[in-house]
Amino acid sequence: MASISALRQAIATNIATINGLRTASSIPEQVNPPVAVVYPAGAPVEFHLASANGSSQFYFEVMVIVGRADARTSQKELDEYISTTGTKSVFLAIELDRTLSGLAQDCVACRVSSYGSTEINNIEYLAATFQVDVIAA
Amino acid sequence: MAKYVVTQPSVTLNGTALTTNIAEATLTLSSAEVDVTNAGSGGFREVVGGLKSGELSLTIHRDAAAGSVDQTITALIGSLATAVVKPNGGTTGTSNNAFTAVVLVTNYTPVAGAIGDLAVATVTWPISGSWTIGTAAP
Numbered sequence: 001m002a003s004i005s006a007l008r009q010a011i012a013t014n015i016a017t018i019n020g021l022r023t024a025s026s027i028p029e030q031v032n033p034p035v036a037v038v039y040p041a042g043a044p045v046e047f048h049l050a051s052a053n054g055s056s057q058f059y060f061e062v063m064v065i066v067g068r069a070d071a072r073t074s075q076k077e078l079d080e081y082i083s084t085t086g087t088k089s090v091f092l093a094i095e096l097d098r099t100l101s102g103l104a105q106d107c108v109a110c111r112v113s114s115y116g117s118t119e120i121n122n123i124e125y126l127a128a129t130f131q132v133d134v135i136a137a
Numbered sequence: 138m139a140k141y142v143v144t145q146p147s148v149t150l151n152g153t154a155l156t157t158n159i160a161e162a163t164l165t166l167s168s169a170e171v172d173v174t175n176a177g178s179g180g181f182r183e184v185v186g187g188l189k190s191g192e193l194s195l196t197i198h199r200d201a202a203a204g205s206v207d208q209t210i211t212a213l214i215g216s217l218a219t220a221v222v223k224p225n226g227g228t229t230g231t232s233n234n235a236f237t238a239v240v241l242v243t244n245y246t247p248v249a250g251a252i253g254d255l256a257v258a259t260v261t262w263p264i265s266g267s268w269t270i271g272t273a274a275p
Contacts, residue, residue, distance in 0.1 A: 049255075050198050052145040052226070054157025105200075110253065135255070137157070 002103055002136035004045070007058055008038040010100035011107065011132060015062065015093045021081070031120050033067040034077065036090060041131065055105055055135050061113075062130040064090055068117070074126040082112050082128050094132055104136040139232075147223040148195065150209065150242075156227065158206045160257065161196035164222045164236055166268060191264035193220055193240050199247065199256040210260075213242040217265055231272045238268035 005025070012025040015036045022035040031037075041059035049055045064081045068074045080088040094109040110131045118127040146162040148155045169187030201207045222236045229235040240262040250256050 048144050049160060051147070051156045051159040051162070054159070055198060108253070 002056070002058070002134075004040055004058065006103055007100060007134055007136060008040070008060060010097075010103050011060060011062065011094060011134075012036070012038045014096045014100070014107075015090055017096060018081075018088055018090065018093050021064070021088070021090075031065055031123075031125065033065045033125060034081075036062050036064045036081075038062050038132075049135070053137060055137050058134040058136060060132040060134065062090065062094065062109075062132055063118075063127050064130070065118070065120070065125045065127045068124050068126045071126075078115070078126050078128055082115070082130075090130060094130065100134065100136075104134050106135045108133050141225055143224070145226045147221075147225075147227040149221045150240075151213065151218045153209045154227075155195075155197065155206055155209070158198045158200055159195060160198055161194075162222060163194040164191065164238075165194070166191040166236075166264075189267070191238060191268060192261055193222065193238070193264065194261040195259070197258045197260065199258050201247075206258075207245075207247050210242060210245045210258075211247060214245055216242055218242050220262075229271060229273060235271040235273075236268060237271065238264045239266055241265050 009025040012023040015021065016023045022032060024035060024037045027037055027039055039061055041061045044059050046057040049057055064078065066074050066077045080086055081090045083089050084091055091109045095107065098107045100107050110133055112128050113131050114129045118125055146159060148159050148162050168189045170184045171187040173185050174183045197206055199207055217239050220238055220240045223229060223233050225233045242262055244260055246258045249258060
């Protein structure tokens with residue numbers, strides 16, 4: 001079975017190709033935006049997709065967090081990260097290497113499921129959450 | 138044999154293991170039903186077994202890599218191939234019989250699925266001739 005830690009690290013590695021966007025493959029104690037945090041989704045693994053552990057489905061979320069010092073600037077910045085094109089597209093970065101350096105059979109950024117304010121350690125940020133599906137043995 | 142949850146049906150085709158790409162395997166062995174009801178049947182229908190037949194149905198996770206399922210199966214379309222199916226893992230035994238039959242590879246769908254779907258192919262191939270049930274490794 002693929003290691004969840006290795007898969008989330010590999011997703012973070014893909015995202016780290018975006019210049020200026022920090023990444024974390026585990027939930028950090030303190031947020032230093034802009035940052036993309038990769039973590040397992042609520043129901044993270046579905047086993048037995050294929051016979052004899054041929055493949056399982058892993059579900060991850062990637063929360064992209066930006067500062068909210070200026071609402072308009074923050075939204076513009078986050079819009080760039082959730083775009084389907086451009087050098088800051090997290091969607092393109094996640095799917096840059098869909099094998100996740102050979103760890104996965106496929107990796108797909110499915111959707112952005114939320115966009116809005118979020119509070120972390122009593123500080124308000126703007127964040128968008130990507131849903132990422134990975135198929136791996 | 139104890140009851141079990143299906144997690145590891147084993148399938149080979151002409152000796153090539155397809156197992157880790159198999160999401161579902163169904164081997165159906167059957168006999169035709171021949172009606173022999175007559176005036177002496179006492180008002181009941183009577184039947185006897187006719188020709189035996191069978192089919193192998195598979196749901197396959199597609200893989201286009203060299204030597205993987207797409208290439209293996211596509212090369213066999215229209216041909217007879219020996220299929221060995223075991224219900225619960227690759228080790229043949231008295232509690233995990235090996236069903237061996239020659240199937241006619243009549244179809245495969247190397248391209249299918251909507252955007253976002255897992256790429257799968259569902260096939261049903263008829264058995265040609267007899268089958269064997271073994272408790273020793275074929």
